[in-house]
Amino acid sequence: MARMTMIEAVRSAMDVSMARDHNVVVFGEDVGYFGGVFRSTQGLQAKYGRTRCFDTPISESGIVGTAIGMAAYGLKPCVEIQFADYMYPAYDQLTQEAARIRYRSNGDFTCPIVVRMPTGGGIFGGQTHSQSPEALFTHVCGLKVIVPSNPYDAKGLLIAAIEDPDPVMFLEPKRLYNGPFDGHHERPVTPWSKHDLGEVPDGHYTIPIGKAEVRRAGSAVTVVAYGTMVHVALAAAEDAGIDAEVIDLRSLLPLDLDTIVKSVSKTGRCVVVHEATLTSGFGAEVVALVQEHCFYHLEAPVVRVAGWDTPYPHAQEWDYFPGPGRVGRALAEVMEA
Amino acid sequence: MVDSARLSLHVPEPAVRPGGQPDFSNVKIAKAGSVPRPEVDVASEDIRDLAYSIIRVLNREGEAVGPWAGSLADEELLTGLRNMMKLRAFDARMLMAQRQGKTSFYMQHLGEEAVSCAFRKALEKGDMNFPTYRQAGLLIADDYPMVEMMNQIYSNESDPLRGRQLPIMYSSKEHGFFTISGNLATQYVQAVGWAMASAIKNDSRIAAAWIGDGSTAESDFHSALVFASTYKAPVILNIVNNQWAISTFQGIARGGSGTFAARGLGFGIPALRVDGNDYLAVHAVAHWAAERARRNLGPTLIEYVTYRVGAHSTSDDPSAYRPKTESEAWPLGDPVLRLKKHLIVKGAWSEERHVQAEAEIMDEVIEAQRQAEAHGTLHAGGRPSVRDIFEGVYAEMPPHIRRQRQKAGY
Numbered sequence: 001m002a003r004m005t006m007i008e009a010v011r012s013a014m015d016v017s018m019a020r021d022h023n024v025v026v027f028g029e030d031v032g033y034f035g036g037v038f039r040s041t042q043g044l045q046a047k048y049g050r051t052r053c054f055d056t057p058i059s060e061s062g063i064v065g066t067a068i069g070m071a072a073y074g075l076k077p078c079v080e081i082q083f084a085d086y087m088y089p090a091y092d093q094l095t096q097e098a099a100r101i102r103y104r105s106n107g108d109f110t111c112p113i114v115v116r117m118p119t120g121g122g123i124f125g126g127q128t129h130s131q132s133p134e135a136l137f138t139h140v141c142g143l144k145v146i147v148p149s150n151p152y153d154a155k156g157l158l159i160a161a162i163e164d165p166d167p168v169m170f171l172e173p174k175r176l177y178n179g180p181f182d183g184h185h186e187r188p189v190t191p192w193s194k195h196d197l198g199e200v201p202d203g204h205y206t207i208p209i210g211k212a213e214v215r216r217a218g219s220a221v222t223v224v225a226y227g228t229m230v231h232v233a234l235a236a237a238e239d240a241g242i243d244a245e246v247i248d249l250r251s252l253l254p255l256d257l258d259t260i261v262k263s264v265s266k267t268g269r270c271v272v273v274h275e276a277t278l279t280s281g282f283g284a285e286v287v288a289l290v291q292e293h294c295f296y297h298l299e300a301p302v303v304r305v306a307g308w309d310t311p312y313p314h315a316q317e318w319d320y321f322p323g324p325g326r327v328g329r330a331l332a333e334v335m336e337a
Numbered sequence: 338m339v340d341s342a343r344l345s346l347h348v349p350e351p352a353v354r355p356g357g358q359p360d361f362s363n364v365k366i367a368k369a370g371s372v373p374r375p376e377v378d379v380a381s382e383d384i385r386d387l388a389y390s391i392i393r394v395l396n397r398e399g400e401a402v403g404p405w406a407g408s409l410a411d412e413e414l415l416t417g418l419r420n421m422m423k424l425r426a427f428d429a430r431m432l433m434a435q436r437q438g439k440t441s442f443y444m445q446h447l448g449e450e451a452v453s454c455a456f457r458k459a460l461e462k463g464d465m466n467f468p469t470y471r472q473a474g475l476l477i478a479d480d481y482p483m484v485e486m487m488n489q490i491y492s493n494e495s496d497p498l499r500g501r502q503l504p505i506m507y508s509s510k511e512h513g514f515f516t517i518s519g520n521l522a523t524q525y526v527q528a529v530g531w532a533m534a535s536a537i538k539n540d541s542r543i544a545a546a547w548i549g550d551g552s553t554a555e556s557d558f559h560s561a562l563v564f565a566s567t568y569k570a571p572v573i574l575n576i577v578n579n580q581w582a583i584s585t586f587q588g589i590a591r592g593g594s595g596t597f598a599a600r601g602l603g604f605g606i607p608a609l610r611v612d613g614n615d616y617l618a619v620h621a622v623a624h625w626a627a628e629r630a631r632r633n634l635g636p637t638l639i640e641y642v643t644y645r646v647g648a649h650s651t652s653d654d655p656s657a658y659r660p661k662t663e664s665e666a667w668p669l670g671d672p673v674l675r676l677k678k679h680l681i682v683k684g685a686w687s688e689e690r691h692v693q694a695e696a697e698i699m700d701e702v703i704e705a706q707r708q709a710e711a712h713g714t715l716h717a718g719g720r721p722s723v724r725d726i727f728e729g730v731y732a733e734m735p736p737h738i739r740r741q742r743q744k745a746g747y
Contacts, residue, residue: 025534051536052537057564057567058566059560059561059563061557062526062557062560062561062563062564065523065525065527065529065530065557065560065561065564066526066527066533067530068527068530068531069526069527069528069530069534069538069544070533070534072465072527072530072531073465073531073534075536075537077530089556092520092557093523093557096518096520096523097518097523097524100518101502102729102732103729103730104501104508104516105508105516106497106498106499106729107729108497108508108509108510109508109510109516110732113396120599141730141738142730142731161439165731165732166731166732201580210736212734232695234377254735254737255734257737258736330340
């Protein structure tokens with residue numbers, strides 16, 4: 001057991017997987033010699049050689065397309081898209097190829113790839129280094145979509161993703177790479193070394209894909225969140241002094257509907273929080289499911305807190321980012337209803 | 338300020354439109370046997386001319402001439418002829434079946450039979466093709482059962498793909514035929530990835546990528562070339578230039594480039610153009626490229642110069658955009674007739690045996706059709722289960738799809 005940042009946990013997951021399975025290969029822009037712009041692949045090339053961890057041309061479609069071909073051969077590629085914002089050139093390969101190969105070939109060919117991408121805002125990345133494109137993936141049948149919120153989950157989920165027989169989109173909230181973040185940007189960041197979930201086993205373990213985790217038990221209202229927003233939701237509940245139950249989805253597709261339904265049926269109130277823009281965001285899916293499955297338990301309309309329906313601004317980042325203030329107001333709103 | 342005329346946009350047009358006289362005077366045809374055959378370890382910069390010429394083996398007299406001749410024995414050529422005839426007969430029956438409403442859609446190979454049939458014979462068991470929709474010859478030439486192809490076309494109860502794919506979008510791992518995508522060029526780069534994997538594992542198998550002339554405009558074509566070039570992947574990058582991308586003539590995608598093959602030159606990839614209607618030339622060039630790949634010398638790009646005699650698909654009407662007699666004017670002839678003539682000239686075949694073979698092959702195709710139709714067609718007889726809609730999206734069915742399946746009553 002060691003204290004790890006999320007970057008170290010992600011690296012450890014790839015290290016463990018590459019050591020266990022010689023078919024695991026890691027590649028992407030700058031991931032080889034340099035070890036990635038966030039250093040999440042640092043040391044892997046030195047340890048496993050240049051044919052198992054290597055740099056690629058700047059061509060996201062090429063990265064994902066070659067990964068698909070390698071998977072058809074029998075390898076298990078775990079590739080990096082340097083920022084989630086850059087995955088759009090690869091979108092065709094992901095949605096119409098990777099996601100469909102098993103289905104359209106009736107299992108003759110499969111596509112066990114993992115596509116890692118740093119996601120979300122909070123680092124002054126502006127429009128092209130801050131996006132949260134998860135809803136673009138959850139709309140695609142055949143993909144799996146994971147967003148971890150801490151080092152322990154990140155490692156266990158990434159190993160599970162690499163071992164999964166289907167294509168997995170692994171979105172890493174970059175604001176959480178070095179420590180938990182509660183949305184109070186003016187306060188110093190607490191390192192993961194001071195957090196329970198920064199304790200990460202050195203060896204192999206997995207966390208099942210498709211299972212949510214209750215991060216805070218409560219009876220007054222359910223807050224559904226994932227990634228960075230889990231920490232914001234926890235801070236908002238503390239600040240507001242509300243007996244909120246906070247669910248960390250961890251996996252958006254498949255989604256752990258049972259945990260959501262069980263909680264909302266108990267609390268009767270629900271707030272959904274995500275960083276991505278509001279309209280047609282993943283929160284809409286959660287609200288629809290809550291409405292379908294918990295309607296007779298609801299005591300207030302379900303409320304969403306999300307990024308605004310605008311591109312992610314640079315200078316006004318903290319007005320865009322859904323912080324504990326906005327989540328707190330939403331909690332108050334559903335409690336008053 | 339420069340005193341000049343107003344700018345105007347250049348939009349290329351084919352030489353002739355419907356009603357005009359077909360004209361292929363712009364297609365420069367090298368004399369059969371005139372293009373040299375370099376060693377497989379030649380440097381790409383030393384064979385730049387091969388990206389502009391056309392490698393041909395069969396001359397007008399039906400003789401095999403020049404340095405690219407002699408890669409196949411008579412028996413292999415007879416098999417090649419038979420495979421091309423089989424593909425042509427198969428096409429004719431399936432085109433008719435589509436017209437009879439037994440399936441929704443079909444795409445024929447008329448005029449292009451040599452490309453896929455000859456290419457398959459240059460590969461070995463275990464190699465992998467990433468084909469487009471006009472390479473069924475890869476399956477025919479590998480003896481994939483025709484009845485299975487028809488089951489797929491009919492989406493019947495025995496369709497190996499359970500009714501999920503458009504007709505002709507076959508898949509067979511065993512026969513080295515990757516599941517076809519309707520999205521263009523996506524599989525070009527996947528083929529490069531497969532080849533890279535084979536190299537990573539120090540395997541001996543190679544991959545073949547397939548694309549049409551029009552789809553070379555897609556960005557994935559360029560991604561594939563840069564990856565293939567960078568990692569020296571053991572892959573053969575095939576471009577089938579059949580002159581037409583549905584109604585758009587090849588000059589639109591080609592732009593200012595001299596030839597499609599020439600696109601490989603900027604990537605340092607050896608690039609060759611070959612007469613796509615010459616079974617012997619296609620095989621010889623494919624074999625050369627396969628040997629290069631297998632000797633770890635990297636990728637080769639091949640442009641097959643051919644002509645799509647038939648419509649793009651059953652949804653297309655070529656008379657609306659090109660002269661009806663254009664295919665007759667095509668200077669490289671008919672691949673079946675050319676190989677037939679060669680074998681007759683060699684004394685290995687005759688007109689009588691050809692007529693007899695045509696009848697035998699048609700019987701074989703009709704019998705396969707009878708067997709396939711016993712399992713149903715798109716609108717009649719046995720069909721895949723509705724349950725099959727929900728199966729196989731993932732290795733294990735997740736709860737939300739299970740709920741939807743139950744809701745559908747399965």
